[in-house]
Amino acid sequence: MATTFVNDLGIYLRASYPIITIVSSEEDRARELIDELLRQEETAGRPRKLFVWTISRGLVDARDRPASKEDTRPPERALAFAAGYGEEALFLFKDFHPYLKDTSPGAALLIRQLRDLVPEMKGSRRTLLWLSPLLQIPPELQKDVTVVDLPLPAESEYRQVVEQAMAQARANPAAIVEMDEDAIDAIVKACQGLTRSEAENALYKAVVSRHGLAAQDVQSILDEKEQIIRKSGILEYTAAVENFSGIGGLGQLKRWLRQRNEGFSQKARDFGLPNPRGVMLVGVPGCGKSLCAKAVASEWQKPLLKFDLGRVFAGLVGESEERMRRALSVAENVAPCVLWIDEMEKGLAGIGGAGDSGVATRVFGTLLTWMEEKTHPVFVVATANNIDLLPPELLRKGRLDEIFFVDLPDAPARAEILRIHLERRQRATNDYDIPAVVATTDGFSGAELEEVVVDALYEAYSSPEKRLKTEHLLGSAHEIIPLSRSRASDIEALRQWANINCRMAAVSGEPEHEPDSATRRRARALDI
Numbered sequence: 001m002a003t004t005f006v007n008d009l010g011i012y013l014r015a016s017y018p019i020i021t022i023v024s025s026e027e028d029r030a031r032e033l034i035d036e037l038l039r040q041e042e043t044a045g046r047p048r049k050l051f052v053w054t055i056s057r058g059l060v061d062a063r064d065r066p067a068s069k070e071d072t073r074p075p076e077r078a079l080a081f082a083a084g085y086g087e088e089a090l091f092l093f094k095d096f097h098p099y100l101k102d103t104s105p106g107a108a109l110l111i112r113q114l115r116d117l118v119p120e121m122k123g124s125r126r127t128l129l130w131l132s133p134l135l136q137i138p139p140e141l142q143k144d145v146t147v148v149d150l151p152l153p154a155e156s157e158y159r160q161v162v163e164q165a166m167a168q169a170r171a172n173p174a175a176i177v178e179m180d181e182d183a184i185d186a187i188v189k190a191c192q193g194l195t196r197s198e199a200e201n202a203l204y205k206a207v208v209s210r211h212g213l214a215a216q217d218v219q220s221i222l223d224e225k226e227q228i229i230r231k232s233g234i235l236e237y238t239a240a241v242e243n244f245s246g247i248g249g250l251g252q253l254k255r256w257l258r259q260r261n262e263g264f265s266q267k268a269r270d271f272g273l274p275n276p277r278g279v280m281l282v283g284v285p286g287c288g289k290s291l292c293a294k295a296v297a298s299e300w301q302k303p304l305l306k307f308d309l310g311r312v313f314a315g316l317v318g319e320s321e322e323r324m325r326r327a328l329s330v331a332e333n334v335a336p337c338v339l340w341i342d343e344m345e346k347g348l349a350g351i352g353g354a355g356d357s358g359v360a361t362r363v364f365g366t367l368l369t370w371m372e373e374k375t376h377p378v379f380v381v382a383t384a385n386n387i388d389l390l391p392p393e394l395l396r397k398g399r400l401d402e403i404f405f406v407d408l409p410d411a412p413a414r415a416e417i418l419r420i421h422l423e424r425r426q427r428a429t430n431d432y433d434i435p436a437v438v439a440t441t442d443g444f445s446g447a448e449l450e451e452v453v454v455d456a457l458y459e460a461y462s463s464p465e466k467r468l469k470t471e472h473l474l475g476s477a478h479e480i481i482p483l484s485r486s487r488a489s490d491i492e493a494l495r496q497w498a499n500i501n502c503r504m505a506a507v508s509g510e511p512e513h514e515p516d517s518a519t520r521r522r523a524r525a526l527d528i
């Protein structure tokens with residue numbers, strides 16, 4: 001991955017692109033790769049000078065000596081130096097982005113200077129390279145600036161970092177290093193998604209705090225990832241506590257999801273399977289879509305990131321693009337993970353509509369392209385209650401693996417859902433006439449069935465006996481008017497659309513109970 005970065009950057013430099021920006025907080029790593037590129041260029045007979053600008057030192061050359069007798073710390077002076085420089089060179093600007101904010105004093109002057117510089121730079125084999133953790137391009141310069149992403153380290157690079165940390169720990173006789181091949185693999189995997197320096201920090205923290213390194217340090221590295229997510233603001237790290245055994249019905253969907261989980265392994269890659277992309281769950285409210293999103297993550301033992309699309313588009317639209325990029329890159333940083341976009345249609349309201357200046361459409365386009373091209377194992381679970389508000393291009397194959405329709409539960413699924421919610425409240429299902437309750441709750445959603453149980457518990461609690469009986473359940477079932485009755489035509493329309501466009505999350509006549517996880521484990525051990 002880093003090689004592609006060096007190649008791409010080399011092509012832009014040779015083509016004399018005037019301004020390139022690398023969005024990354026990994027200064028050291030970027031510098032190493034730039035140095036590697038310059039060495040390659042030199043070997044090929046195309047040497048090029050390197051100057052590095054920082055706010056504290058101004059411009060210095062590759063050997064850290066001031067580029068000029070003049071003070072080049074003010075950015076406009078550094079730019080003037082670059083403009084007047086006669087040879088082929090690369091000017092690496094490290095702390096430049098704060099000056100380009102249109103609210104910063106002097107931004108207008110700098111932008112003017114840059115605009116004048118651009119035509120001079122073209123064809124002169126000189127390039128300005130901005131390295132910054134934020135993408136900040138003034139609109140006047142949009143078309144002259146090329147963005148290059150610095151990819152995260154490849155597996156081999158993380159492995160090096162882990163081996164270095166092990167060597168360092170071993171150098172201390174008091175430290176205990178218990179690392180076999182499996183432990184190294186596990187830690188390398190946990191590091192994936194961190195920047196190199198983040199991975200180094202996390203490992204050294206583990207070494208120092210525990211006086212050694214062992215397989216259990218995976219946890220502290222995962223904690224480090226959680227920190228990164230918190231900082232982004234648009235993503236929420238959700239502790240996933242649900243699992244498939246807490247979801248009644250939806251057998252097809254659960255089976256499909258189990259199968260996809262197998263698709264994340266290296267074995268699956270070797271077999272020729274692509275990384276699973278994601279799934280859209282469309283359906284009647286309260287039937288378990290959000291529940292499934294949460295359950296997938298905990299079943300797969302992967303972090304669950306809830307993506308608040310509404311917040312991407314909220315506030316200043318100009319920043320939406322940056323927010324979207326950052327959120328997606330954080331998700332990639334945390335991969336393998338599940339990215340959950342709940343009630344997607346709400347977050348996308350307004351896109352392409354009258355009030356959209358084009359920014360929202362473009363930002364949404366960024367998401368679509370990412371969904372199609374992503375190479376990191378980020379599994380998207382999107383849910384929607386209303387398809388009319390979903391842009392049709394989202395549902396195109398290639399972006400998601402499948403669209404499932406989550407319908408109202410049929411009789412066997414209702415029995416299962418009632419059992420789940422009774423057992424969750426320490427009531428044994430055998431004590432109740434479940435078939436009778438199932439018969440009176442035709443058209444109830446999972447959420448409404450839960451309401452039946454909770455209401456009945458209240459009734460029972462205020463009764464003299466304080467004991468839950470079937471009649472309490474039947475009583476509350478009669479009281480509750482399900483949404484499917486008040487919104488019958490909406491649901492029917494959704495069902496018709498789903499018949500053509502979706503796979504069914506449940507089919508009638510499917511086995512009432514999934515094999516429990518112990519049975520599944522045994523089956524897997526026997527490879528059946």
Ligand SMILES: Nc1ncnc2c1ncn2[C@@H]1O[C@H](COP(=O)(O)OP(=O)(O)O)[C@@H](O)[C@H]1O
Pocket residue numbers: 246247248249250284285286287288289290291292383417420445446447448450
């Ligand atoms: N299939 C189901 N099995 C068990 N509980 C369910 C099911 N569907 C819904 N529920 C209950 O209803 C609540 C709301 O369901 P949710 O998944 O949020 O619905 P939605 O499809 O609108 O996202 C869940 O937290 C759960 O308690």
Ligand SMILES: [Mg+2]
Pocket residue numbers: 286289290291342343383
């Ligand atoms: Mg929901």
